[in-house]
Amino acid sequence: MTLIPNPDGLLHFTSERLLYRAAENTDSDKEFIQRLLNDPTIQTMSTGRLKGPLFQKYAEDFIKSMQDSLLGLIICLPPSSEMVSSSAGGKEQNPVPIGHLGIFYTQPPGREHHRCAMLGISLADGFRGKGYGGEAINWALDWAFQHVGLHRISICAFSFNFNALKLYKNLGFVEEGREREALYHLRTWHDLVMFGMLEHEWEALRGIK
Incomplete structure (x- = not known):
């Protein structure tokens, strides 16, 4: 049995439990992105930036970079989600943002x-x-390989982020290399681990011939 995503050929901005929308230059999106950028876990596990409070200009610049990227999304739970309904007393009427996702070219324009x-x-x-x-x-x-025609997607994680390392491997990414001792965390040096997935590897995962 094949597992071709979106067999009807249409691009749906939803998955089983989530929906996806563009990042907007609104007060609510800026507040949400600023909250993410100031999250201690995200600052530690997802960025090499010097840890500390970030002001709103960072959120504005981040949203601009999302809008300029190949794909910049706010990940949301639909208002009908059981998790949203329980936390909001069943009164929430709008999708609830829970994260962001971006895909961007790694090489300069013209390549x-x-x-x-x-x-x-x-x-x-x-x-x-x-x-x-x-x-x-x-x-x-699925969006990148089925609708955009990309050939290679990379993703990286810090070597002390064990949950991310496990997740990327479980999703089918292949470890391709490390920048050794490129990160300083809690008085110890750690590696930056690079993963990649090729188009034919995605096809094998989805059962596409």
Whole structure:
């Protein structure tokens, strides 16, 4: 049995439990992105930036980079979600943002024909460890390989981020190399681990011949 994503040929901005929308330059999106950027776990596990409070300009610049990227999404739970209904007393009427995901070219303009891109994702506190990250990444991989014609997607993780290392391997990414001792964390040096997935590897995972 084949597992071709979106066999009707249509691009749906939803997956089993999630929906995806564009990042907007609104007060609510800026507040949400700023909250993510200031999240201690995200600062530690997802960025090499010097840890510290970030002001709103960072959120505005981040949204601009999302809008300029190949794909920049706010990951949301639909208002009908059991998790949203229970936390909001059943009164929430709008999708609830829980993270962001982006795919962007890794090479300078003029080299897009190599069809290589990088994926990045972060989830807000309270929504990690529930399978949302893997679901969103799988949706993005299907988008990239089925609808955009990319040939290679890369993703990276810090060597002390054991959950991310396990997730990327389980999703089918292949470890391709390390920048040894490129990260300083808690008075210890750690590696930056690079993963990649090729178009034919995605086809094998989806049962596409």
